[in-house]
Amino acid sequence: MQHQAALAYLIYRQEDVVHQARYIAGRVTAPDTELYIICAAIVKACSLPNVNNIILFTDSITSARRAINPSIHSGQGHSLAVCRTLKQWFTNSGHNIKFIMVHSRFKWRPHHETYEFVCGLPPVGSRHMATSLDSLRKKATATCLDSWSTMFQNKKYRGHNFLLL
Secondary structure, rough: OOOOEEEOOOEEEOEEEEEEEEHHHOOHHHHHHHHHHHHOOOOOOOOHHOOOOEEEEEEEEHHHHHHHHOOOOOOHHHHHHHHHHHHHHHHOOOOOEEEEEEEEEHHOHHHHHHHHHHHHOOOOOOOOOOOOOHHHHHHHHHHHHHHHHHHHOOOOHHHHOOOOO
């Protein structure tokens, strides 16, 4: 993983964009990136005045589920922030939130506008990047597999009873 994840959200009221933000997440897995941006969008939407209904369109419904799951996982901090924000927001009656899955391959206008917005970020140099627990696990797994493949070439490591095909 050489690159940093870039992410963005756009908040619409009817057809107009009322708020937009984009971030660099660092070296994180795709699900962590999705969770990060879902958290940021929900926290911001709940802070806007006169918001009674939130409809969150995402291409990762799994990350949307993780966003409201406070159990232990890599992005638990984001999930706790979402749960805390929604708990306060739901104290007012009549508030609703819906998560809707929209595949990015459909190039739906709001998805495409968000994609164009995040692509507007300037390239980031090789500064120290934040990492997530999942990205560290992924890197450790890749390192172990690479090490095993290299060591397996040594006959002493592999042993004499292994049938090479």
